[in-house]
Amino acid sequence: MEWLADPQAWMALVTLSALEIVLGIDNIIFISIQASKLPAHQQEKARLLGLGLAMFIRVALLFSLTWLMGLTEPLFSVLENEISGRDLILISGGVFLLWKSTMEIHEKLEGDQVISASRVGVTFGAVIVQILLLDIVFSLDSIITALGMASQLAIMISAVIIAVVFMMFLSGKISRFVEKHPTIKMLALSFLLLIGVALIGDGLDMHIPKGYIYFAMAFSVFVEMLNLRLRKGTPVRLHQPHLTNSADK
Numbered sequence: 001m002e003w004l005a006d007p008q009a010w011m012a013l014v015t016l017s018a019l020e021i022v023l024g025i026d027n028i029i030f031i032s033i034q035a036s037k038l039p040a041h042q043q044e045k046a047r048l049l050g051l052g053l054a055m056f057i058r059v060a061l062l063f064s065l066t067w068l069m070g071l072t073e074p075l076f077s078v079l080e081n082e083i084s085g086r087d088l089i090l091i092s093g094g095v096f097l098l099w100k101s102t103m104e105i106h107e108k109l110e111g112d113q114v115i116s117a118s119r120v121g122v123t124f125g126a127v128i129v130q131i132l133l134l135d136i137v138f139s140l141d142s143i144i145t146a147l148g149m150a151s152q153l154a155i156m157i158s159a160v161i162i163a164v165v166f167m168m169f170l171s172g173k174i175s176r177f178v179e180k181h182p183t184i185k186m187l188a189l190s191f192l193l194l195i196g197v198a199l200i201g202d203g204l205d206m207h208i209p210k211g212y213i214y215f216a217m218a219f220s221v222f223v224e225m226l227n228l229r230l231r232k233g234t235p236v237r238l239h240q241p242h243l244t245n246s247a248d249k
Contacts, residue, residue, distance in 0.1 A: 020163030093137030094199030
């Protein structure tokens with residue numbers, strides 16, 4: 001624990017914690033959108049459990065540095081691009097995000113408002129499984145970034161815990177804000193499409209600087225916040241599938 005007396009170690013902890021929080025924004029967006037499918041009394045539990053799993057996965061990866069570094073070893077080549085285990089995880093996660101985001105956008109804009117019970121039902125377990133799958137992808141990206149910024153395991157673990165606790169505090173506010181403003185929800189789904197493309201690009205060694213991605217996201221949010229302040233009248237209503245009941249017939 002001698003790093004506690006080292007000012008440079010504290011600077012690394014603060015910097016890495018801030019970066020982990022920024023990198024976790026996409027994780028919060030995905031978790032919030034998935035949790036919103038559940039009944040109101042289960043949403044907070046799903047968000048907290050999803051972020052808790054993200055913290056557990058990231059800490060576990062930090063304790064498995066030998067295995068993690070082995071993921072960067074090439075497995076095969078495609079069109080002269082060497083594909084490693086890390087690349088396969090990133091590409092799979094990117095494809096899943098593209099598919100999931102596209103389906104969510106279709107459901108909210110073009111989907112049926114009244115559908116059968118078999119299609120409406122979304123279980124708590126199913127939502128957590130989807131969150132867990134994306135947690136693995138986001139965690140891998142986050143930990144590889146941490147390895148490049150700090151050399152001491154204690155600093156990296158502390159930064160991950162600080163970032164996740166901060167995200168837990170913010171997740172409820174972000175989720176309620178996204179649900180209250182449908183255009184923000186569409187913007188958030190568009191961000192997930194962008195992140196999916198970036199993950200696939202990283203997996204194929206076509207790296208898109210993270211700064212460009214987060215600047216585009218921040219600028220889009222800034223413009224939409226101006227729109228929200230200026231917009232008048234009835235807000236857009238997204239489709240929210242629900243069951244019919246006897247009173248509707």
